[in-house]
Amino acid sequence: MASNSIDTDDLVWQQIRQHQALEGRKVFFFQEVDSTNTIALDLGKNGEPHGTVVVAESQTMGRGRLGRKWESPPETGLYCSIIIRPEIAPEDLSKITLAAGVAVCAAIETETGLKPQIKWPNDILLDGKKLGGILTETGALQYGETPLVVIGIGLNINTGLSSFPAELSKKCTSLSIQTGRQHSRGIILKEIINTIEQNLVVLQQKNFEKIMQQFKKRDAIAGKELSWVTIQGNIVPGRSLGIDGHGVLQIEDKEGFVHEVVSGDITLTQK
Ligand code: BT5
Numbered sequence: 337m338a339s340n341s342i343d344t345d346d347l348v349w350q351q352i353r354q355h356q357a358l359e360g361r362k363v364f365f366f367q368e369v370d371s372t373n374t375i376a377l378d379l380g381k382n383g384e385p386h387g388t389v390v391v392a393e394s395q396t397m398g399r400g401r402l403g404r405k406w407e408s409p410p411e412t413g414l415y416c417s418i419i420i421r422p423e424i425a426p427e428d429l430s431k432i433t434l435a436a437g438v439a440v441c442a443a444i445e446t447e448t449g450l451k452p453q454i455k456w457p458n459d460i461l462l463d464g465k466k467l468g469g470i471l472t473e474t475g476a477l478q479y480g481e482t483p484l485v486v487i488g489i490g491l492n493i494n495t496g497l498s499s500f501p502a503e504l505s506k507k508c509t510s511l512s513i514q515t516g517r518q519h520s521r522g523i524i525l526k527e528i529i530n531t532i533e534q535n536l537v538v539l540q541q542k543n544f545e546k547i548m549q550q551f552k553k554r555d556a557i558a559g560k561e562l563s564w565v566t567i568q569g570n571i572v573p574g575r576s577l578g579i580d581g582h583g584v585l586q587i588e589d590k591e592g593f594v595h596e597v598v599s600g601d602i603t604l605t606q607k
Contacts (some may be wrong), residue, residue, distance in 0.1 A: 376417035520528025
């Protein structure tokens with residue numbers, strides 16, 4: 337399969353594209369968009385139901401957290417967003433990213449045997465390199481109403497390193513780089529959507545403990561020396577104690593003070 341042509345071998349992907357559907361869910365499939373999250377938020381505001389999926393072969397303005405860019409080389413990666421309307425309290429919305437992250441890891445493991453890890457809160461890593469990321473965004477929240485949430489997933493599947501800017505290629509990887517073979521984006525997408533749905537049910541049953549157990553098995557930073565870069569740009573060196581029962585990261589600084597981290601970035605200390 338040529339890495340830069342549409343996967344004619346990937347029958348599941350072709351079926352999803354042709355039927356604009358995936359196991360009863362409506363799929364909006366595009367050749368190129370600015371960002372699948374932007375499209376999904378607009379569709380959600382216009383009333384598209386829970387479970388609707390937006391997929392694109394490439395993105396011109398794929399985004400990460402804190403205004404960062406998500407590189408989206410055409411026709412080799414997975415760029416998708418799922419519209420959900422979870423029966424979840426506003427204070428629990430941040431748990432969705434963790435639930436989606438462990439679901440993406442489990443789906444990859446089921447399909448490839450690889451064991452991805454998560455760097456809190458949203459990075460999917462393989463061999464310490466970035467394989468994918470999750471970006472959860474919400475529509476305007478109205479008190480007492482079911483929120484509109486979009487879970488955006490970017491995953492490097494059959495992407496070659498030469499498709500990334502030089503600086504990034506040292507820090508990222510793809511499934512095909514790890515296994516030396518091509519993977520079906522269709523099968524992986526299907527498994528990811530189903531596994532995320534299952535984890536959302538677990539969240540709605542208020543059983544975050546179960547998600548936490550999955551997270552702990554895949555936690556890439558537990559016990560490690562790191563720096564927490566706060567939203568204001570302050571740098572707090574310390575060690576990760578893992579997440580608590582609310583998905584909040586605990587970082588112990590050099591003085592033994594434990595910080596509860598709900599935002600910002602984590603940089604692992606090189607040894
Ligand atoms: C993320 O942000 O990791 C969330 C990425 C979510 C992307 C999906 S694609 C479908 C949907 N639609 C969107 O517009 N977004 C979502 P963050 O933790 O902020 O990481 C961003 C950083 O990852 C960048 O600054 C780069 O260093 C790195 N990066 C960018 N593109 C990458 C790629 N394709 N693979 C690996 N690393 C990448």
